[in-house]
Amino acid sequence: MERALMENDQHKPVEFHNLLNPAMSRRQIIKTGGTVSAAGFLAGTSALSQAVSQATTLMSFPAVPTSTADTVVLPEGYEYDVLVSWGDPILKGASKFDVENSAEDQLGQYGDNTDGMSLFHLTDKDGGVDEDRAILAANSEYINKKFMHTHGGENLTADDVRKEIAAHGVNVFEVKRNWFNKWKVVKNSDLNRRLHGNADEFVLTGPVAGHPLVQTDMDRTGTKVIGTLNNCGNGQTPWGTYLTCEENFNGYFGAPAGTAFSDEQKAYGLSETGFDYNWWPTEERFNLAKHPNEANRFGWIVEIDPYNPSSKAMKRTAMGRFKHENAALTLSKDGHAVAYMGDDERGEFIYKFISRDTYREGDRAHNMTLLENGTLYAAKFNDNGSGEWVELTYGKNGLTQANGFDSQEYILVYARLAARFVGATTMDRPEWVACHPSSPMVFCTLTNNKYRGVRDNQPLNAANPREENPFGHIIRWVPENRDHKASRFGWDLFAMAGNPETQSGAMAGSDNVSADNMFNSPDGLMFDNDGRLWIQTDGNYSNEGIFAGQGNNQMLVADPVSGHIRRFMVGPNGCEITGITFSNDQRTVFVGIQHPSNAWPNAEKDGVPRSSVIAIRREDGGIVGA
Numbered sequence: 001m002e003r004a005l006m007e008n009d010q011h012k013p014v015e016f017h018n019l020l021n022p023a024m025s026r027r028q029i030i031k032t033g034g035t036v037s038a039a040g041f042l043a044g045t046s047a048l049s050q051a052v053s054q055a056t057t058l059m060s061f062p063a064v065p066t067s068t069a070d071t072v073v074l075p076e077g078y079e080y081d082v083l084v085s086w087g088d089p090i091l092k093g094a095s096k097f098d099v100e101n102s103a104e105d106q107l108g109q110y111g112d113n114t115d116g117m118s119l120f121h122l123t124d125k126d127g128g129v130d131e132d133r134a135i136l137a138a139n140s141e142y143i144n145k146k147f148m149h150t151h152g153g154e155n156l157t158a159d160d161v162r163k164e165i166a167a168h169g170v171n172v173f174e175v176k177r178n179w180f181n182k183w184k185v186v187k188n189s190d191l192n193r194r195l196h197g198n199a200d201e202f203v204l205t206g207p208v209a210g211h212p213l214v215q216t217d218m219d220r221t222g223t224k225v226i227g228t229l230n231n232c233g234n235g236q237t238p239w240g241t242y243l244t245c246e247e248n249f250n251g252y253f254g255a256p257a258g259t260a261f262s263d264e265q266k267a268y269g270l271s272e273t274g275f276d277y278n279w280w281p282t283e284e285r286f287n288l289a290k291h292p293n294e295a296n297r298f299g300w301i302v303e304i305d306p307y308n309p310s311s312k313a314m315k316r317t318a319m320g321r322f323k324h325e326n327a328a329l330t331l332s333k334d335g336h337a338v339a340y341m342g343d344d345e346r347g348e349f350i351y352k353f354i355s356r357d358t359y360r361e362g363d364r365a366h367n368m369t370l371l372e373n374g375t376l377y378a379a380k381f382n383d384n385g386s387g388e389w390v391e392l393t394y395g396k397n398g399l400t401q402a403n404g405f406d407s408q409e410y411i412l413v414y415a416r417l418a419a420r421f422v423g424a425t426t427m428d429r430p431e432w433v434a435c436h437p438s439s440p441m442v443f444c445t446l447t448n449n450k451y452r453g454v455r456d457n458q459p460l461n462a463a464n465p466r467e468e469n470p471f472g473h474i475i476r477w478v479p480e481n482r483d484h485k486a487s488r489f490g491w492d493l494f495a496m497a498g499n500p501e502t503q504s505g506a507m508a509g510s511d512n513v514s515a516d517n518m519f520n521s522p523d524g525l526m527f528d529n530d531g532r533l534w535i536q537t538d539g540n541y542s543n544e545g546i547f548a549g550q551g552n553n554q555m556l557v558a559d560p561v562s563g564h565i566r567r568f569m570v571g572p573n574g575c576e577i578t579g580i581t582f583s584n585d586q587r588t589v590f591v592g593i594q595h596p597s598n599a600w601p602n603a604e605k606d607g608v609p610r611s612s613v614i615a616i617r618r619e620d621g622g623i624v625g626a
Contacts (some may be wrong), residue, residue, distance in 0.1 A: 030207045056559040058532050059566055060626055063516060066551030067570040068543060070598045074569055077619050082601050083175070083186055083590065085612040086112045086140075090173050092188050099150055099607045103162035107194060111140025113611045114147065114168040114592040116234030116326055118242050119581045120306045120360050122174075131585055132177040134192055135306045136614060137242040138579065143167045144595060147608040158282045165197035166281070168229050170304050181587060183615045193309045198226040201313050204297065206372045208317035211409040216286060216293050225297045225315060226285065232375035233432050233524070234579075235301070236340065238359065241365035242304045245324035247344055249298035251275030255288040264414050267347075268323075296413050301327050302339070303371055303456075303554050316371040319353045320392070320415035328433040328442070332485035335359040337370045340442055342430030346449045347458045349419040350379040350430045352389050354485055376415065378424035381463035387477060387489045390422045397422045428452055428464045428472065432525035434533065440482045441560060442495060443533060445522040447472040448583055463491065470546060471497040471520040474535070474614055495558070495565065497522055501549050512563040517565075524578045527618025528586060532625050533558040535565070538576040555591065557625055568625065569616070572600035579613070586623045588615045
C-alpha cells in the first residue's frame with residue numbers, strides 16, 4: 001500500500017503537492033522563452049535519486065540484461081511455456097495450424113498478433129475460486145500479410161480477405177493448470193468462442209445506439225454491428241466482464257480515388273488507402289464511398305461476458321469513440337464505475353468516464369448495465385502540477401450547436417473534436433492506463449511523439465516536456481480527496497525513458513532510469529495485486545544511434561513508491577511485449593509476444609514465426625515478481 005497516500009485519508013480537500021509521495025514530488029518547472037525546459041524539469045531530483053537507491057521490498061528477482069537474442073530472456077529461477085499461438089485450434093473441430101490454412105480454418109483458430117488479455121477464474125465445487133481453471137480472453141489486434149499468406153499478401157483473393165478479417169478480434173477459451181503449475185488450453189470446452197471481424201454478435205448500446213450517424217444500408221436500426229477490429233488493450237470489470245478496445249479501426253477502410261472526406265473523417269485518419277489492407281473492393285462495407293457511416297460503428301469500448309458464450313458483445317457508446325488503447329476500470333468512493341482511457345495517437349488525449357449508476361455488490365445483472373450511460377471527460381494537465389477533467393456534455397464548456405456540436409451523440413462519435421475544442425492537453429500518444437490496487441494513483445504510458453514541439457498544435461508543456469520525445473515517458477496522477485470521481489487531480493512524471501549511454505540531459509531519462517534498466521516507448525501497463533507496476537515496451541529495437549544498447553523490447557517492474565525500476569524480461573527479435581494478466585494466486589503471469597520477426601517460437605517447424613501468449617512462472621512455485 002502506498003505509504004504517503006495513506007497519510008492523507010481524511011475526507012477533506014488536500015493540497016495537490018501533498019497528494020503525491022514526497023520522494024517523487026514534482027520538480028520545479030523552469031521556463032525559458034515561454035516554453036518548458038525539459039532539462040530544467042528533470043533537474044533537482046536528489047530526493048528521487050535517494051529513493052531509487054533504496055532497496056525495494058516489492059521485488060527480489062535479479063534484473064536481466066538487455067538482449068538481442070531471438071528468444072525470451074527471464075531472471076534466474078524463472079521459466080516459461082508457450083500457451084497458445086496464432087493458428088492454434090480454439091473451437092471444437094478446428095484445424096491445426098498450417099501456413100496454407102483457409103478463412104474457414106481461421107474462424108476456429110487463435111487470431112493473429114495477440115495483445116491485451118484478462119484471466120477469469122471459474123468456480124470450484126464449493127462455489128469458491130478454482131485456482132486451476134479459468135477463462136482467458138485475449139485480443140488479436142491485426143495481421144501480418146507476409147506470414148499469413150504463402151504469396152506474402154500480394155493479389156489477395158476474396159478468401160484471403162476473409163481469412164484476414166477472421167484473424168482479428170477476441171479469443172475466449174478455457175485454460176487449465178496441471179500438478180506441475182503448467183497451463184494448457186482446453187480445446188473442447190463449451191466456453192470457447194471467437195468474436196472476429198465478421199462475427200454478428202455485436203450490439204451498440206447507450207446514447208449513440210440508433211442514431212443516424214451509425215445507421216447503414218446493412219443495418220438501418222443503427223444497433224447491430226458486424227465484427228470488431230484492431231483490438232488493442234483491454235480492461236477487466238469488478239463484475240467479471242472483459243473490455244476490449246478498438247484502436248486503429250480507420251486503417252481497414254478505403255475508397256476509390258477522388259473520394260471526398262469530411263473534417264470529422266479526417267480527424268480519425270480515414271482515407272482512400274487506409275493501411276493498405278485493401279478489403280473494400282471485395283468486402284463492400286469497408287468502402288467509405290458507399291458506406292461512410294460504417295466506420296462510426298468502430299472505435300468503441302466493447303464489453304464481453306466471458307462466462308456466457310451465447311451472449312452478445314456490447315459496444316459502449318457512452319464511453320466515447322476514439323482510438324482506444326485500453327480501459328482501466330475502478331470504483332469511486334460512492335460506487336460509480338470510473339474508466340480511464342487513452343487515445344493512442346500523437347497529440348491526442350486522455351479520457352475519463354464515470355457511470356451514471358452505481359455498483360451493487362453481488363448484482364451482476366445490474367452491474368453489467370453500468371457502462372451504458374454516464375459522463376465522459378477529457379484531461380487538462382496544468383503546468384503547475386494540477387489538473388482537471390473537462391466535461392464533454394452537450395451544452396457545457398461551449399459544446400453547443402453554435403460551435404458545431406449539435407447533440408450528445410455527435411460529441412460521443414467525434415469525441416476527439418470535443419476534447420480539442422474544450423482545451424484538453426494534447427499528449428505524447430496515450431497508451432495504457434493502470435490504477436493502483438489499493439491507493440488512488442493512476443499511471444499512463446506516453447510512448448513517444450515525433451511531433452512534440454515541432455507542430456504548432458503540439459507545443460511543449462510540463463506534462464510533455466521533451467521535443468520530439470523519441471523515448472516516451474510515464475505520467476501519474478492522484479484525484480483530489482482520493483476519489484476517482486473528483487474533477488481535479490494532482491500529477492507528476494513518474495519516469496522519463498531514455499538512454500544514459502548515448503544521451504545526456506533530458507534525453508538520458510529521469511534519475512530512476514540507468515544503464516541497468518533503460519528502455520524506450522513504454523506501452524503496456526498493469527498493476528498486480530501486490531502493487532508492482534509492470535511496464536511493457538513497443539519501441540525501437542534497432543540498437544543503433546540514440547537507441548544503441550537498448551536491446552529487444554522488454555518488460556520491467558517498478559515500485560510506485562520508491563520509483564525503482566528493474567528489467568524482468570526481454571522478448572525475441574522484432575516483437576512487441578504486450579498484454580499481461582495474472583492467475584489469482586499470482587504464481588503465473590501470462591504475457592503476449594506480438595509480431596516476432598525471425599524464428600521464434602518454432603519457425604523451423606511452422607514455416608513462419610507466430611505471435612503467441614506465454615505463461616511465466618517461478619521454478620519454486622512462488623509469486624511472480626516477488
